[in-house]
Amino acid sequence: MIKLYFHPSPNPMKIALFLEETGLPHEVIPVDTRKGEQHSSEFLKINPNGKTPALVDGDVVVFDSNAIMLHLAETSGQFMTANDPVTRGQMLSWLMFIATGIGPYSGQSVHFQHFAPEPKEYAVNRYVFEAERHYHVLNEHLANREWLVGDSYSFLDMSLWGWARMVPRVINADAWAKFPHVKRHLDAINARPAAARAVEWTTRYTFKAEVDADARRILFPGNARIGAA
Numbered sequence: 001m002i003k004l005y006f007h008p009s010p011n012p013m014k015i016a017l018f019l020e021e022t023g024l025p026h027e028v029i030p031v032d033t034r035k036g037e038q039h040s041s042e043f044l045k046i047n048p049n050g051k052t053p054a055l056v057d058g059d060v061v062v063f064d065s066n067a068i069m070l071h072l073a074e075t076s077g078q079f080m081t082a083n084d085p086v087t088r089g090q091m092l093s094w095l096m097f098i099a100t101g102i103g104p105y106s107g108q109s110v111h112f113q114h115f116a117p118e119p120k121e122y123a124v125n126r127y128v129f130e131a132e133r134h135y136h137v138l139n140e141h142l143a144n145r146e147w148l149v150g151d152s153y154s155f156l157d158m159s160l161w162g163w164a165r166m167v168p169r170v171i172n173a174d175a176w177a178k179f180p181h182v183k184r185h186l187d188a189i190n191a192r193p194a195a196a197r198a199v200e201w202t203t204r205y206t207f208k209a210e211v212d213a214d215a216r217r218i219l220f221p222g223n224a225r226i227g228a229a
């Protein structure tokens with residue numbers, strides 16, 4: 001059975017959605033990243049990068065959320081895009097756009113706005129700008145198409161959902177006015193019963209809620225180099 005190492009954060013949430021959409025049998029293993037469980041020697045054997053999500057599927061170990069999404073879509077044959085070369089090119093492009101653009105810029109935008117010490121104006125400006133630029137690219141792409149690639153809902157749409165549902169925190173409370181097509185795409189996924197079930201995962205398990213001094217030392221170890229809290 002699939003074992004999913006999970007924390008209710010944007011990257012693991014996309015796997016929760018895929019598992020809810022498909023009903024694939026799975027076991028959830030909570031990893032409390034604010035308590036440092038991602039750095040245990042047992043977990044590092046599964047994900048040497050020490051982050052959630054990670055997945056064990058029989059003999060197959062996969063880490064990094066978008067790699068996991070591709071693995072699950074390919075091996076289950078569900079929510080996969082068409083296999084012709086043109087569609088495959090689009091699938092790989094948008095998957096990497098999410099993995100290397102949407103995810104990192106959204107994550108850093110949240111970090112610098114909500115967690116970084118001052119002075120941070122330059123970093124906040126850079127990451128919020130780049131996050132907005134990525135959602136603008138998506139907004140243009142979705143202006144005249146329902147789903148990211150092909151004519152139907154796929155694992156790519158679910159991969160985007162993990163971060164898209166956080167846009168007001170990534171950018172600001174008014175951000176949706178700038179990205180109506182991304183919002184329409186998000187609303188369409190949120191209306192699916194599987195999305196409501198995936199959101200229930202955020203309260204099903206008990207995780208440390210506070211980002212206190214201990215959690216900050218665990219999550220932002222680089223701060224020690226500059227004596228920042």
Ligand SMILES: N[C@@H](CCC(=O)N[C@@H](CS)C(=O)NCC(=O)O)C(=O)O
Nearest residue numbers: 009010011033051052053064065066
């Ligand atoms: N590229 C990775 C990023 C994973 C990641 O940053 N996960 C966060 C939760 S969204 C995490 O585990 N953070 C804990 C930490 O950085 O120690 C992916 O897409 O899975």
